Amino acid sequence: MKTKPTIRDVAAKAGVSIATVSKFINSTQRFTAAVERKIQAAIEELEYHSNPLARSMITGKTxxxxxxxxxxxxxxxxxxxxxxxxxxxxxxxxxxxx
Known part of the structure; x- marks a missing residue:
């Protein structure tokens, strides 16, 4: 069974830090177009989807x-x-x- 990709996998594939991917996903910071394209390409290639349950546990919001x-x-x-x-x-x- 194939495991679901994590934010860590996306970061490794895009060649950026986990924090950079997190900021991109949460739209808390803008990056150069090249960096954003690399992250988006990694997300699509890996078929990454954030986990709503994990997000709600971290943020305290559902x-x-x-x-x-x-x-x-x-x-x-x-x-x-x-x-x-x-x-x-x-x-x-x-x-x-x-």
Whole structure:
């Protein structure tokens, strides 16, 4: 079974540090076009995807908002949920329904 590539694998493939890859992925710093192309190429070649669970453990944020709905069949709630979901997605959040 093939193991999932890590940020360390991406850094090694791109010939840059792990910190550089992290800053690129999180968009916290810009780099030269050449460095960004190398990192992006390594990400695509290795089929790297960040682990949302690991990210939430490190940042303390899940990117999720819980929504309690009393009656999903009520058209008023359905309309509100659609609007809330649209706004949440625009800001990088997901809704969890309970």
């Amino acid at each position: 990117g999720s908002v819980g929504v309690a709905i009393l009656d999903i069949s009520n058209p008023h709630f359905t309309s509100m949920v659609k609007g809330a979901n649209r706004v949440a997605l625009e800001h990088g959040y997901n809704l969890l329904f309970v």
